[in-house]
Amino acid sequence: MNRTRGSAGTARRPTGRRWVMLVCLAGASALTGCTSIQTPPLTPVGNYTEYPLPSGAAIAPPATTTVPGVADCDATASLRPNPPGENPAGPKVSEIQARGRVIVGVDQRNYLFSSRDPVTGAIEGFDVDIAHEVARDLLGDPTKVEFRLVNPTDRIQAVQNSTVDMFIMSTTMTCARASQVAFSAEYFRAGQRLLVPQYSGIRAPADLAGKRVCSVPDTPAMYAVQRQIPNVQVVTVPDWDDCLVALQQGQVDAVSTDDALLLGMAVxxxxxKIVGPVMEVAPYGIGINKNDDDLVRAVNGTLERIGRDGTWTNIYNSWLAGLGPSPGAPVPHYQD
Structure with missing residues (x-):
């Protein structure tokens, strides 16, 4: 056994590599050969050079055209549900009932809406609870849901090719999206705001002039930032978790998206912290194949029920109380 003291109790002189390391520690300022001693990295100060951007990040080019906002078409208008007690099973609903489960696309990285519990491994959140209520009405059992993890960029295609029966992924209903999929009635209304560090001096969108803001590409949030703050530099990343990392590392000055998603990051x-007024309203809808009118009507029946019997408010209070008191379920808007 190696000992640090001799038989008389006097300290032995360290030898070999231990001696070199101690000399380096004692006189690093006077030596140039002790290259293993490094100064810790400085805390980011906002010049965007301390850390590399997250994988897949890019600086978005300035907007060259005006992208339509949410209010520029009737994207929130959906199909009226059948009257209570009159829910004839159409072809898609019959297929789901014969299968014995409804297949729902979700995103496991959307904290408070749909994320994986690290202990149980279960997917949970506001969107997940809405899916369970849809299963309750379609199949008589809220547990008969098969959740499939879908990348947000693939959600439209997943519905179009029937990989899933529907997606419930905190999706803002826009004109472009409504041309590709059928949407349910609005099931949640978010407001786009800003997430900034506690010590930040940013309080409103105007404070972002000449600064960097993080967004996911080709989203209503990104276009709203470009419309309202023309000289802002938008950093796009694959998903919102990457935006939080970029903000933590000082690579951007703010994240801008729906307040409900920002709440998950702040938690x-x-x-x-979340700051600023609402920049744009974001109505969320459930995406369904355009050929499945019967499923759209059935889902809207569920949304009406949970708004009427208090289930919607209970789900809100379970996950989103940090946004304030429940506003109640959105009032549906129908096209027929």
């Missing part, structure tokens, strides 16, 4: 990192 994960209490050093962040």
């Amino acid at each position: 994960q990192d209490p050093n962040m």
Whole structure:
């Protein structure tokens, strides 16, 4: 056994590599050969050079055309549900009932809406609870849901090719999306705001002039930022988790998206806060194949029920109370 003291109790002189390391620690300022001693990295100060951007990040080019906002078409108009007690099973609903489960596309990285519990491994959140209520009405059992993890960029295609029966993924109903899929009635209304560090001087969108803001590409949030703050630099990343990382590392000055999504980031990192007025309203809808009118009507029947019997408010209070008191379920808007 190696000992640090001799038989008389006097300290032995360290030998070999241990001696070199101690010399380096004692006189690093006077030596140039001790290259293993490094100064810790400085805390980011906002010049965007301390850390590389997250994988897949890019600086978005300035907008060259005006992208339509949510209110520029009737994207929230959906199909009226059948009257209570009159729900004839059409072809898609019959297919789901014969299968014995409804297949729902979700995103496991959307904290408070649909994320995986690290202990149980279960997918949970506001969107997940809405899916369980749809299963309750379609199949008589809220547990008869098969959740399939879908990348947000693939959700439209997943519905179009029937990989899933529907997606419930905190999706803002826009004109472009409504031309590709059928939407349910609005099931949640978010407002686009800003997430910034606690010590930040940013309080409103105007404070972002000449600064960087993080967004996911080709989203209503990104286009709203470009419309309202023309000289802002938009950093796009694959998903919103990457935006939080970029903000934590000082690579961007703010994240801008729906307040409900920002709340999930703020809960994960209490050093962040939500600020500013609502920049744009974001109505969420459930995406369904355009050929499945019977399923759209059935889902809208569920949304009416949970708004009427208090289930919607209970789900809100379970996950989103950090946004304030429940506003109640959105009032549906129908096209027929």
